[in-house]
């Protein structure tokens with residue numbers, strides 16, 4: 001691979017998502033640098049281990065691991081794999097690790113994440129959203145369990161690029177991930193895609209915490225199944241009120257797809273059991289506010305949010 005074909009990639013937050021995609025990119029020959037926090041010592045010593053139902057057991061050792069963003073070499077791509085709860089503190093971290101004109105990709109769930117980070121970032125950086133359709137979680141320091149799926153879709157959010165340059169940057173992101181064997185696509189409307197993904201995450205992430213169960217249990221019990229459908233319908237209405245087209249029978253398609261999935265505990269469930277802050281702002285408060293501003297109430301979502309806030313406040317160390 002030549003230098004132009006081998007851009008330098010920084011992983012900001014090496015958890016399940018950052019570790020999974022970073023490991024695959026590094027094993028495909030890209031120059032990948034990983035920012036870590038609590039798992040730095042374990043990963044520096046033993047590397048990253050991926051137990052994947054799709055790719056098998058893969059390791060990356062040694063890992064180009066860092067405790068501080070200031071120590072990373074300037075990166076052409078920064079893939080942000082932190083939970084959105086860390087976003088208020090991320091702008092200086094990103095700025096410290098970014099090469100001039102770097103592309104920053106938020107590999108996160110939720111609404112409004114790019115809008116909230118953008119004003120805090122240097123103007124010369126390109127900001128993209130990357131939506132990950134994957135079931136993956138951390139199973140110990142540097143150990144990642146990959147249960148299913150893995151596709152990523154990319155959309156340009158903001159930055160100094162012209163329309164044709166934006167397209168080229170999205171294509172470059174797709175090419176990067178595709179070269180690592182990851183199913184990757186560009187998307188025309190990042191805002192719409194974020195809402196469509198929330199139709200799944202709003203019911204399942206929160207109810208998994210509240211009702212202490214994975215997708216199989218939630219889908220099997222009649223009341224929780226009805227509730228999931230009703231919450232999905234509210235999020236669909238919220239998306240539509242905000243001006244986004246939603247495919248016909250979209251909620252029914254997601255319910256059917258979830259029925260076909262092996263039992264899955266969403267990332268919010270792991271955050272709750274590990275006593276980490278829940279992504280309530282990006283997954284609940286931001287869509288509730290956007291829908292309300294568009295004249296659409298989502299009462300079941302509001303109640304779910306209030307109950308989760310109660311649990312979250314009592315759960316943090």
Ligand SMILES: NC(=O)C1=CN([C@@H]2O[C@H](COP(=O)(O)OP(=O)(O)OC[C@H]3O[C@@H](n4cnc5c(N)ncnc54)[C@H](OP(=O)(O)O)[C@@H]3O)[C@@H](O)[C@H]2O)C=CC1
Nearest residue numbers: 013014015016017037038082083086108109134135136267
């Ligand atoms: N897991 C999944 O299957 C999916 C997740 N998503 C979304 O992807 C995003 C990431 O989720 P996931 O990978 O599960 O999260 P994890 O909790 O597994 O990983 C987050 C990582 O970010 C690190 N981190 C947080 N703040 C900082 C910081 N300031 N400096 C350095 N490192 C930091 C954490 O370190 P530490 O250990 O110290 O906290 C941790 O390693 C979320 O928005 C989630 O909703 C989307 C689709 C599927």
Ligand SMILES: CC(C)(CO)C(=O)C(=O)O
Nearest residue numbers: 132133134200201266267
């Ligand atoms: C919806 C799902 C399970 C697969 O697309 C996912 O990506 C998530 O947990 O956020």
